[in-house]
Amino acid sequence: MAQQILGDLDGNLDVIENLFSVQLIPKGQEIVVKGETEEVEQAIFLLEQLSSQVKKGKRISSFDIKYAAKMVKEGKESQMENLFDEIIYTTARGKSIKPKTVGQKEYVQAIDKNDIVFCIGPAGTGKTFLAMAMAMAHLKDQKVNRIILTRPAVEAGENLGFLPGSFQEKVDPYLRPLYDALFDLLGVEKVEKYMEKGIIEIAPLAYMRGRTLDDSFVILDEAQNTTSEQMKMFLTRLGFDSKAVVTGDVTQVDLPSGKHSGLIEVTKILKDVKGLSFVYLSDSDVVRHELVQRIILAYEKYNSG
Template sequence: MLPHPALPQDLTEQVLEFPDNFLLIDLCGEHDRNLAAIEVKLGVQILRRGNRLAVVGDEAQARAGAQVLMALYQRLETGRSVEAGDIDRELRMGPSEQGTGTLPGDQMEMFRGATGDRVEIKTRRKLVEPRTAAQKAYVRALFDHEMAFGIGPAGTGKTYLAVAVGVSMLIGGQVDKIVLSRPAVEAGERLGFLPGDMKDKVDPYMQPLYDALADFLPGKQVAKLIEDKQI
């Protein structure tokens, strides 16, 4: 693409057009924070003009910024969300791994690469995609085996992904019921002194599971499934 007439000779402008304004809003993020993250990492400026984004910088960085934006937009088109980690991953991949097609003519096709290694979990509210190789192996094991164990440090997505797989299999008719189980009594703890019945005592320990369910199913449906003893 030729440099913009108003730009210094060492800068170019990559202009991208996005057909879905609602997805464009998600792409930009709250208060354009996603755009700001890309600007800081690549040293470019991203200008918003209606349903278009213009990436201004030196040729290599402007092209890299445009490629990152299109990769994230295509992610949104498939029903997935864009989080800070997704932006960092696209930036780490670098232009050489993202393709070298022309922009904007091939801007959509250049990111529709092979998805054979992609693992996706479809739920009512969102499409969940494990991010790491270990998470992908874990999800495959959950789908392929009657019993699977996930061992790892806290905060690595074990509970969240397990609930996602359970919901996916329930709405897909592969299972009839989801049983939520969690070690309610940690080492040295006792439940007897806590107020309420057993459900009241255990519910705080189950909250992470309920929070995950709320991410994958509408609230009324969760309540109905619990009432019907399907969860």
């Protein structure tokens, strides 16, 4: 048990010791904690929580430890309840997809409870990946018949016209992150099979015009780059027995000068509408490399100064 918590070669031992200013001494299947009373109590609480997860067969990552420790240090232990328990989807390779932060858990719960969810937050917070995992779960449980993934084809400093090839080949770079996530969740062969049958569709936002999307789980990604007109068009496509998730980072708008972001505008227009939800993730929900979190904070500090 102790080995599973502390990791290979006690890789997590230093992490916990530094976070709580305590000394951990592994003794067989037990861990002795030494230090100041308050720090020791917090470290023991953390270890008990981690031990509980290990007993349930969960694998504990260094991110899980650091995030759980942060919650304990901030006195938010109650928010950790069942945080690591909810498995949304299991990938083709057997990897369990689950919320890793309180914000992510709120996001997943919002998708369960609402037909339209807007998720706004910085890069690396799992906005798109979690939405796609939820879409896969809904498809598997036959709650929907198809999944539709879309993005606005907006250039982020590069000119689309200079890319070689057909129109489809030109737009593929904008949609590539969606393909990558699908391959991770389903595997290449199954993705190709589902796309051939029309069960999964990936297309630029312009292709949504004039359609009614019934029995579908629809994800609009990079929504900060929609115009006001495009956002309204997308939201009014939703048909019966469908869900829509809209994701975006309002700090990374690539629209031409003079164009207003439909995502920023919709937070004001629909803030009081029942049946939909706005979820805001922050730098504390970043689940990529630690440097990503620091970079986001540095940019926020720079822009606010």
